[in-house]
Amino acid sequence: xxxxxxxxxxxxxxxxxxxxxxxxxxxxxxxxxxxxxxxxxxxxxxxxxxxxxxxxxxxxxxxxxxxxxxxxxxxxxxxxxxxxxxxxxxxxxxxxxxxxxxxxxxxxxxxxxxxxxxxx
Amino acid sequence: xxxxxxxxxxxxxxxxxxxxxxxxxxxxxxxxxxxxxxxxxxxxxxxxxxxxxxxxxxxxxxxxxxxxxxxxxxxxxxxxxxxxxxxxxxxxxxxxxxxxxxxxxxxxxx
Numbered sequence: 001x002x003x004x005x006x007x008x009x010x011x012x013x014x015x016x017x018x019x020x021x022x023x024x025x026x027x028x029x030x031x032x033x034x035x036x037x038x039x040x041x042x043x044x045x046x047x048x049x050x051x052x053x054x055x056x057x058x059x060x061x062x063x064x065x066x067x068x069x070x071x072x073x074x075x076x077x078x079x080x081x082x083x084x085x086x087x088x089x090x091x092x093x094x095x096x097x098x099x100x101x102x103x104x105x106x107x108x109x110x111x112x113x114x115x116x117x118x119x120x
Numbered sequence: 121x122x123x124x125x126x127x128x129x130x131x132x133x134x135x136x137x138x139x140x141x142x143x144x145x146x147x148x149x150x151x152x153x154x155x156x157x158x159x160x161x162x163x164x165x166x167x168x169x170x171x172x173x174x175x176x177x178x179x180x181x182x183x184x185x186x187x188x189x190x191x192x193x194x195x196x197x198x199x200x201x202x203x204x205x206x207x208x209x210x211x212x213x214x215x216x217x218x219x220x221x222x223x224x225x226x227x228x229x230x
Binding site: 035037043044045046047050059095097103104105106107108109110111112113 | 164165166168171172177211213218219220221
């Protein structure tokens, strides 16, 4: 069965960096684009970034552009989110989600999320 | 871009129907047929319930249906069951490789 498992979250001071991972199984990882989506405490969902199936194209929300970098290693079935210059409003649960068609129309499987807390 | 507008709460009794709204603009909900709905139980990951306005993924009961009129999308849950109690989020493609979500509606099954 399709599984996405996020890891790498934790407590980090403002201005520092953190790298999240999302390990996939149960499907051909290299055939699908993947998103990062986050959810601040008690809030709605916010799209963060997307990477094509082959890593050739990447897109970011304005709120993270220039600070976050999405990447993938298809040989390891793993997606990454490098987060630099972290701020308090980056505190959230971070989910990875598979895009079935690769066109932003169908986020069909989501991981359980990893908590990121930015605090001094 | 602003989040899509959803009422914060809704409720219904078992067996009844309830409809959630999701209001955007002509550059998101009204401009594309890429509206999705997600169900999220407390502490759990979101689950896709509806995509492309009206389509149901396999395994989602046909009690869940979606529609759209102008800049407002709707999710209807018929024959309410206790396990339907959850938060429901809408999302829409907003062009230029961007997706926006609503703030969510908390459904209470009375």
